[in-house]
Amino acid sequence: MPLSSEDLLVILALCREQTLDRAAAWLGRDSSSVFRAIKRIETRLGTPLFSRSKSGFEPLGLTRELAEKGREISETLRHADNIASQLDLARFEKLRVTTTDVILSCYILPNIDQFRAKYPGTHIEFNTSNQFAKMWERGFDVAVRPSSNPPGDLIGHFLRPLDYKLVHGSNYLPKLKLSGRAIQGGDWLLPGGTLTNHPVRKWFSQQVSNPDTVTQFDSMNLLVQAAKSGLGLAALPGLARITDGLVTLSDVEVPEVSELWCLYHSSNRENPLVQAFVRFAKHCLDG
Template sequence: MKLPDFEAWAVFAAVVEHRSFSGAADALAVSKATVSKAITRLESRLGTTLFHRTSRRLTLTDSGRSLAENAQRILSEGQAAEEAAFESASAPAGLVRVAAPLTFGIRHLAPILSDFMVLHPAIKVDLRLSDAFIDIVGEGIDIALRIAELPDSSLRARRLGPVTTHIVGAPEYFDRAGRPRHPADLAHHACFVYTNTATPELWRFRKAGGEEAAVRVDGPIRTDSGDAMIPALCKGLGVARLPEFLIGDELRSGKLEAVLEDWSVSAAALHLLTPPGTLRPARVEALINYLDQHLRKVCPSIRDSTLMAS
C-alpha cells in the first residue's frame, strides 16, 4: 500500500490558509519552490487541479474547495499528535485563531480571553471580530463563536446556551405607530432589517403553546450591524429585532421598549465551532475548554450589563 503524501497535504492546507504560495512558504519556513512542487505532486497524485493560478490571483477550484477541509484536518491532527507527545514536558504554546461577532466579542469574549492569556502566557491569540460569515476552514480559524440557528454542516459545534432576542423600538415610536399585539402587525411597521441572516426580511415567532407566526418586514434601514441600528431606534424611526446583549442598557434606561414579549423571536443560541476532526493542538484544546466553562456563564447572565467572567 502506498502511503498518502502527508507533507503535500499539509502544504496544501497552508496555501489555503495563507492564500498564496509565498505566504505558505514563509509560514512553513521553506522555499516557494518547495511549496509549488508539493502542490504539483499532490495534484498529480489526485488527478485534479487544486488551484486556479494567475499572475495576480490564486483561487481554489471546485475540487480544491472540497478537499481543503480534509487537508486542514490532516494538518491539525498531525500537529495535535506531535503536541500531545510533548504536552507533559511543556505548557501549551503557539497561536490560536479565534473568530466572533463584533459586539459580543468586545463586550463578552475579550475579558475572558485576557484572563486566559494570563494563565497561559505562551499562547498567542489572533482575534477576528466581524458580524460577517467566516469560512472557518478556508480562513484557518481554530475556534469560532456564532450566535445563530446553525444549519447542518461538517463543523463540530457545542451549544453553550440560549441568547434572548427582543422586538424593540422607542416608546415614542410605539405611541405614534401603535404597539403590535401580534407578529402579523409588524408588516405595517417600519422594521429595520439585519442582513447577516439567510432570510433577513422574514421574522419567525413561536408561542409557548406551540402557535407559530411568520411575517415579512420592511423599513428604512438595512444593515449588517445591529449596533448601527440603535441610534435610529432611540430616535423613534422604527422597530428592530436585536439580541439583549446589544440593547440591554437601552431597555433598562427606558430608551427602548420591548414588545410581543409573549412570543419567542428566535431559537438563536451561542455556539462554539471548530473545524472537523477529533484531534486538536493542546493550545486550541486549552482555550476551547476555558471558553466552554466561562461562556456558559455568560448566556444566563446576558441580561446583565456587565460580564462576570470568574
C-alpha cells in the same frame, strides 16, 4: 473539462446541508453563487446532480461519491492547516477566534482580561465577519456564533438558546397597527448586506407591511446602537447585555429561535488553549 477541488467542495456542501442557504453559510458564500456553481457543474457534466423537493436538494446517482471526494479534500485542508498552526505555536501561542461583533463587544471583550491574566503569552486574533468562517479549512481555532444547524463535522458546545424580542429605545414612540400577527407601519432597523440571510428578515417580510422607513445594517452591533439611539424598532437576540436599556414590545411575538454554539475542529480536542477558551466562552455567556 475536469472538476476542480472547489467544485467538489460545492457538491459536498449542498449534499451535506441540503439547502442553498445552509450550503452557502458552510462555504462562506452567498446562496446565489452556490446555485450558479451547481448549475455550471451540471452543465459541464451533462447530467443533473440533485433533485429539488420541499425538504431541499436531494443527491442523485453518483453525487454522493463526488461529495465523498470533496470530504477528502476538506480533510486534507484541515490536516495541512493544522500543521501550519503547529508551526505558529512553535513561535508563540496564538488563538484565532471568529464570532459576531455584538457578542464580541457585549460579552467577550468585557471579560477578556480574565482570560489574558491566565494565559499572558497568548496572541488572540478576533474576526467578526458576518459570513460563517470556513472552519472546515481551519481558518480559525474557535467559533462562537449563532446557528440553528451547527456543522456536524465540528465539535460543538451548546452555550444557550437565542430567542428574539422586538425592542426600541426609550426615546422612540412606535406607531404600529396590529392585526393578529400582521403589523403595519413603523420605522424598522434590519440586518442587511452580508446579513441578508438573518432569520429576522424572513419574519419581517412575512409579518410587516407598509413600513414607514427601513434602515439596514451590515453589523448587528451598529443595529443595536441604532435601536438604543431611538432610530426605530429592531428584533434583537434576547440577551441581557444586548437589550439593556431598551423597551420590549410584549404585544408582538418574534417566533424565530436560534442557538449560540462554541465550535472547533476535532484536531483541537486536546489543545489546552482552545479548551480554555471554550470554558471562558461558557463563562461569558452564562446566565
